[in-house]
Amino acid sequence: MNTFFLIVISTFLMSLVAWVGLLTLFLKENLLKKIISFLVAFSAGALLGGAFLHMVPEALSESENVLAVFLWLLLGFCLFFFWNNLLIGIIVIKFLLNTKNRLLI
Numbered sequence: 215m216n217t218f219f220l221i222v223i224s225t226f227l228m229s230l231v232a233w234v235g236l237l238t239l240f241l242k243e244n245l246l247k248k249i250i251s252f253l254v255a256f257s258a259g260a261l262l263g264g265a266f267l268h269m270v271p272e273a274l275s276e277s278e279n280v281l282a283v284f285l286w287l288l289l290g291f292c293l294f295f296f297w298n299n300l301l302i303g304i305i306v307i308k309f310l311l312n313t314k315n316r317l318l319i
Contacts (some may be wrong), residue, residue, distance in 0.1 A: 237254070238246060270287070277283050 273283050
């Protein structure tokens with residue numbers, strides 16, 4: 215098999231994967247509510263994976279200080295982690311304050 219044929223076949227198969235999202239239209243609402251967080255996490259992971267597989271090697275090749283690249287990367291992860299936990303905490307506190315059946319904290 216020549217290389218061009220393999221490229222065309224693999225591109226076609228990859229484009230079929232994109233149509234999987236169409237299947238969610240036919241799922242029952244209860245099932246969709248159960249799996250939606252997993253689907254969002256998978257898509258976020260795919261985007262992050264794509265970004266890191268393409269942008270981090272480029273940043274490493276362009277930078278004279280490799281340690282600085284990894285420190286900025288670690289700082290970004292930590293900031294977003296703490297920001298996410300802060301937002302979740304605020305949402306939970308507002309929920310607890312607004313509920314009639316208050317939980318004992």
